[in-house]
Amino acid sequence: MKYIVAHDIGTSGNKASLFSEDGKLIGSEIAGYQTNYFNGNCAEQDATDWWRAVCDSTKSMLNEHKINPKDIAAVSFSGQMMGCLCVDESITPLRNAIIWADQRAAKQAEQIGQHISQKDFYNIVGHRNTPSYGVQKLMWIKENEPEIYQKTFKALNAKDFIVAKLTGNVYTDYSDGNSFACFDLKNLQWSDEIIEYAGIDKEKLPELKPSTFIAGGVLEEVAEETGLAVGTPVVIGAGDGVTANVGAGSIKPGRTYCSLGTSAWVTTTTKEPIFSEKMNTVTWAHAIPGYYAPNGTMQTAGGALSWFKEEVCKFESYLADKNETSPYEYINEQIESSPAGANSLIFLPYLLGERAPRWDENAKGAFIGLKTETTRADIMRSVMEGVTLNLSIILEILREEMEINELVVVGGGAKSPVWRQIIANIFNVKVNTPTVLEEASSMGAAIIGGVGVGMYKDFNVIDDFLEINSVTLPQPENNPIYNKVKALFDEVYFALKPVYEKF
Template sequence: EVIRPAILWNDQRTAEEAEFMNRKFGRAVIELTGSVVQTGFTAPKLLWVRNNEREKFDRIRKFMMPKDFIGYKLTGEVKTDVNDASGTSLFDVKARAWSEELISELDLSMEIFPEVLESPEVRGELASEAARELGLRSGIPVVAGAGDQGAAGVGAGAIEEGIVSVNIGTSGVVFTSSDAYRFDPLGRLHAFCHASPSKWHLMGVMLAAGGSLRWFRDALCQVEKEVAGLIGEDPYNLIVREAEAIPIGSEGLIFLPYLSGERTPHADPYARGVFFGLSLKHGKGHMVRSILEGVAFGLMNSLEIMMELGIKPREVRILGGGSRSPLWRRIVADLFGLRVYLLEVDEGSSYGAAILASVGSGAHKTVEDAVKKIIRTRSPIDPDMGNHERYRRFYEAYNRLYKALKREFRMLADLV
């Protein structure tokens, strides 16, 4: 029986509970769970339900992640995987097991926690009733799977150290594998169990990557949208074309992509978007290029933290809607100073989930074996190291701007 609708990842109602956990446990929660407690994680949601809907909380017998509820409907088994469990703030990420210490400190019952599997393990077999509804035979193995970004990492082949995946969708994600458990003491990155067994991953998230360009398109590019409709062209192609002739650094225009607040490296819900350095010489093309560069600067923040923790990146695999822009790929290659590839199959999470299923069903022996046989890259872009040096100067200015404006962001929030 479902007790209440899910509280989604972007729901901010749990802010007090998340703050309570971060105060109570301090650095210990980062070291144990690989991250500061975020409002979208499971622990503060459970505390919120206990604090605000006690009758419903008292009825809880198990909690499930969304994909695990589907797994339950398919198999009748209540189980989860180490990757999704890592995002609960209740999981000992190094030990790959529920943290009885945290669970006890929060006065939660171990009885409500599902069994945890490695991502390619079989959670159960397709039950007869579900098989009839789906038109499939019963007994098909159903694999545990992974969270969206964990599966996307597999789908990009980012299962060994040195391979970095960059996903430019509405949000932006920088993801890499780690052979050992590494965590950022400041909690700027997520350090979670990888969907590939015996590995971990580091992940930085910015909230408005492609979302920044979409905002600009919708707010300021009505003419381009109308023309694109008339000629059957993607409006983004017309918009980005204007930026191609603009030099590196957008002639002194820097964009801070904090339209939805930010997560990495600044966990700041009050941060806001900024065009800095705007002058009479700047046009729409400058603004577009500064958005592309500003998002790349934000992604670079995550990569630098990974490097501080000992990761030695050697290549980037880029996916998501932003990867369709050759200019954006070029900017990332030059700024990162790394070769950037596209993927032959850019289906991210769903492709990674299928690869995990191929391992669990016995089609491949290991995730590494499956990735080696399945994943293919294409269209490499090598970095221009001269451009890399020029970008570094603008990147340093970009980083100084947040520090200068942090207090003003909070002041502005209080005014409105």
């Protein structure tokens, strides 16, 4: 039996997952690391922590499952995107990595904006010009740490650093190139125009390759440290946002999924980018050559429910501790007792401003419609519905381009049957829930690796990996209720928009 090791290099740690050739998840290991948040808008990580986490989790996992390293057919990667790690020619980090959450490069985004309109930038990259992306962060380093910039051989994202450490070769895939935001989305190449406006040196960017590209074999000098056999093929993989596309089965035009984690997104697959008129969705280069991954990501989805649990649901948390269960069991139970529409209570889930579909950093959360007959159950339900209503706006933008009647839901939030029913009703779709909910990125990376080394003929193999555990159908009787609530949700946001800055 042959196996694939898939790494998902996330924000809080690295998850190493072991998949058998026939698509079974054998096991996984997580090795954590810290993020340094400072100055209100800065977020950095030590890239050597990524390397340690990859090494430790790989060795531990292979040892636990008694796997001969020579039976590993490929190592492949999913990784956090939109970062900037400067390394020298020996692949040694020159400073901490500036990660996706860092917003310090606002001035640099403005500098690019002096040369190109937001609309023209969006129509090249598929994304808005904001401080979130890699090129703006590299511009910040050039301006504020010129000695680091001068020594920089390449600027990398997380997975590309690990691939380079394993093989000695430096590449990135199209999706992570896209996350650097100096990328020509239609032609899958670096954008000379944006690079010129940014004032950076193009040679500091890695060579672009498809996600299935084999970067090389595991070097002898790192084999023992990682627990891998010398020469094991290393496939570069893709950014976590698009490996999840593969792992959730979104491998053909129209196949769509929703990820419900701390943040949440709706993503589909198309043959061409979707450039929305209001620029309220983005498009990624897909992990599958020839496809794109239009997407809308909101800031606080499960994060809003978690906030509510921590700050309001003290009694539910007390009961959960006493009975050794999850507070969400009691929360879900109460939500089911509240009717669709939460008795006309609207929750705006903008606790950290909002990305898609609002793109409003000043947006705030709110409960609108509280009255004396409002119950705790109504308030709880309104939180779930508010998140789902926001996601439904993203879905409707995608529906302008294609028909979407069903989708796969993954992530921690998909564990809740009541939330799945709310999604089915508000989206008016059939909701398919896999058996494994929190492995979409890892599973996608594994399949990319398997296709890369020829273990699998094509990406259709996901249908063997992805086991659907439950199907939730929309309840037609709730359509009139949610149609009214959707309109009210939008109206409430725009009514409050003028006052957000005053907060």
